[in-house]
Amino acid sequence: MNDTMEEVSGMARRRIRFFAVSVGLLALLATAAASMGSVSLDVGEVLRVIVSRLFPFLELAVEAGSDVIVWHFRLPRIAMAMTAGAGLGMSGAVMQGVLRNPLVSPTTVGVAGGAVLGAAVAVILGFDLAGAARFMVIANAFVFAMATSALILLLGRLRGVTPESFILVGIALMSFFGAFTALLQFIATEDQLMRVVHWTFGTLTGSTWNNTGLVLAISAVSLPLLLRLAWDLNAMASGGDEVAASLGVRCGRVRVLCMLTASLITATVISFTGLIGFVGLVAPHITRSLSGSDHRYLIPFSALTGAVLLLLGDTIGRTAFTPAIIPVGIVTSFIGAPFFLYLLMTRKGQYWQ
């Protein structure tokens, strides 16, 4: 009994430590990111812009160029990195839990294939115009991504709502849509092809307060719902459907709700940014290995890890070769994958539980 108590309080300490460290890291990163860029502005100047924007009645004198750089370029980008990373992190945690599979993420099974196809349809078959095209690609990617997840749920249900059926249906649809995308790319002109390929290297260039707000709203509405399902997820993840059902969990319903919510978050994020693959897969693993696999903590903590990963990746991508920008989708895989491998190698056998 005493041992168990100690274990519990040890776990609680680890969680508190994880929370404190990741929030601190995020704050530090955000401050650093706001004062770094191809134009060098000191922290004071950055603060002046923020204060002048938040409290316009102070009538602080701010240089117009600094105002644009900080308020219109850097801050929306940082905010988008954090919200998009958080959204991807938590949907990854939910999907891995609900499908009881460590290889699953919103972009490996399910919506990503649909989103890429949607973007390809907009670029290759659609009318393609500055301004309007931007919206068309976003709308198409979102609609196709959601349609894909609806199809996965529908076909998975027909086969009995088990994790395997969702994963298998997801994989089958991924390659089916992949074939469609390849066919479109085959008939595409070289420029269209470039645009589709570029869309698959997600980037945060072009983030605005408006689209960040939308991603934030979707994630913020989803989080309480996912947290309400966290107990059910714990039961399903540790004991399997039979044990969970004996505890009164309606596994099928939980699975469908979780999949739908995770897909919604992911579809919203990647329709704005393009494909950002690795965060949703790796953030839950990192979180799990540092703070345990209780979903009540795993889901919000994976959001924190995702936010840290994406912000770190984007800041590196934005500042390493200024003024050239390396799309964040490439950078996250570069830093995420080795870190993931490190965790995998040093924590043999316990990465899942």
Added chain:
Amino acid sequence: MAKIRWILLALLILMALNPLAAADTGVIEDSAGRSLEVEYPLDRVVVLTTPAAELIRAVGAADRVMAVSQTIAANEQYWPELSQRPVVSGSAMQEPDYEAIVTMQPQAVISYGTHPAVDIQAMADVLEPAGIAVIGIDGYKFDSLHADTALVGRLFGAADAAQEFTAFMEEIERETIRRRERIPSEARVSVYAESHSREYRGHGKGSEWQFILDSVGAENMLAGFDQAFLDVDPETLVQENPDFILKEAPRGLPMGYGQEVSSPVEEALAALYGRVGWQVLDAVGNENLYIISTDLGTGPGKFIALPYFGRILYPEHFEDISPAEYLEAYYEEFQGVPFSGFFVYPER
């Protein structure tokens, strides 16, 4: 003895008159730098690319094209004759219908030589055993255009026409350089040139536009980067504050040959002016934003882009030159199609 001399002379005359004797086998070097033994002048060719087809039409040999790619066939307005020919490939980037080509027995198939998406040698490996030459002719790069033109002239027995075309392009370049020399160095303008493919993807030093900007004496904001294109941090624009912003028209925007100004183009320009944060840029305040059609500066007539850029960037130095007249000559004299369309917006 005198008799033999007469017989020899008669034989020589006969040989000169014999059409078979006019065919010549020679070694050429194509745009890909491949040495090929080709029998020319060519009478029956398959052409897969637009620039090569334009060069062939410019030297007056379009009637010798027996099959084309869908890229050419799809544009009936610009290719009234060639759009009627059999189609043997989707585009130069796709694998052609080899069986159809071999059945037609052309002397040669022409595609891009150095284009990264085209493997000319792979096509040659298939077609050369069937006795069909595969020739790479780019026709879309400043540094090889004159050589490509000369090669087309030689291959189609139209060296004079090719020379005339090159002289036309050289005159345009000379006239541009002459005006550039008059621009004082302190009046040189800086330019942010954006690719058609997406926002904040700029033309670097390796792009074809670098040549145009150099020719008219403008400074490319991204000339410090060797790549053709790179994604640039938006805040750099605020720092560099370029005098002009030139946006390559996104594909699908109805600009260029045969087009009239329409609301999508006006909206595209308005969208540029409305980009987040751009209100602080001098180029926006001075209304120095232009959309450039991809019909300008891409094919064999690409030198005509020079005076167009000159008129946008240095109106006072280029007011005595009419780029539209050059384009008119290009389309009507060299391509044999009626001239219409607009190529920069707002029009200059």
